[in-house]
Amino acid sequence: DAKTTQPTSMDCAEGRAANLPCNHSTISGNEYVYWYRQIHSQGPQYIIHGLKNNETNEMASLIITEDRKSSTLILPHATLRDTAVYYCIVRVENNNDMRFGAGTRLTVKP
Amino acid sequence: GAVVSQHPSWVICKSGTSVKIECRSLDFQATTMFWYRQFPKQSLMLMATSNEGSKATYEQGVEKDKFLINHASLTLSTLTVTSAHPEDSSFYICSARSNWGLAGSSGANVLTFGAGSRLTVL
Numbered sequence: 001d002a003k004t005t006q007p008t009s010m011d012c013a014e015g016r017a018a019n020l021p022c023n024h025s026t027i028s029g030n031e032y033v034y035w036y037r038q039i040h041s042q043g044p045q046y047i048i049h050g051l052k053n054n055e056t057n058e059m060a061s062l063i064i065t066e067d068r069k070s071s072t073l074i075l076p077h078a079t080l081r082d083t084a085v086y087y088c089i090v091r092v093e094n095n096n097d098m099r100f101g102a103g104t105r106l107t108v109k110p
Numbered sequence: 111g112a113v114v115s116q117h118p119s120w121v122i123c124k125s126g127t128s129v130k131i132e133c134r135s136l137d138f139q140a141t142t143m144f145w146y147r148q149f150p151k152q153s154l155m156l157m158a159t160s161n162e163g164s165k166a167t168y169e170q171g172v173e174k175d176k177f178l179i180n181h182a183s184l185t186l187s188t189l190t191v192t193s194a195h196p197e198d199s200s201f202y203i204c205s206a207r208s209n210w211g212l213a214g215s216s217g218a219n220v221l222t223f224g225a226g227s228r229l230t231v232l
Binding site for chain 2: 043049098099101103
């Protein structure tokens, strides 16, 4: 599976957009990009996933570069409750399990 | 949406005792569930894949006789930490695959996670 690289930590002001980058330069053609987040002492929560097109849902937007070697998760209006560790995972869609890297610790500040 | 329930949410036990953690998919059937372990300030580590009606598949370095997994029905998997020791103290999290997804996504291959079970072995 393709390895991902994320910044260790990021800060964001409340109400502003949070842009979380992820590098996955060795991604294969059939691998999807998944984003999960984990709020302190809770189980991870699914956010969004995509293959090559940009995706948007109620929680976030996912922007994938044309060469698919990197992506950005966008939280359009970050709130204090968005403070969490965000994990970018690359996985073939029919593979069941998810393997987590270190993720990015996002801190939303008032 | 899909919900995965774990019980207990926290447990304290004495060294040498065994502890069972339950993982239930509440509104969907899960032929496969996954067990993770997370130590403080670390990421989640996949321990094993639990398959309904068959033996679990363990990741390298995870002792199958230490961490007994039973997946007897399509909605329940259990993890038993046998003869627990202080080094087994950790946050144990289960997950199951569902086809539920948020609006705007295909929903395929989404893992739903339980809230986790914090084990402290004295």
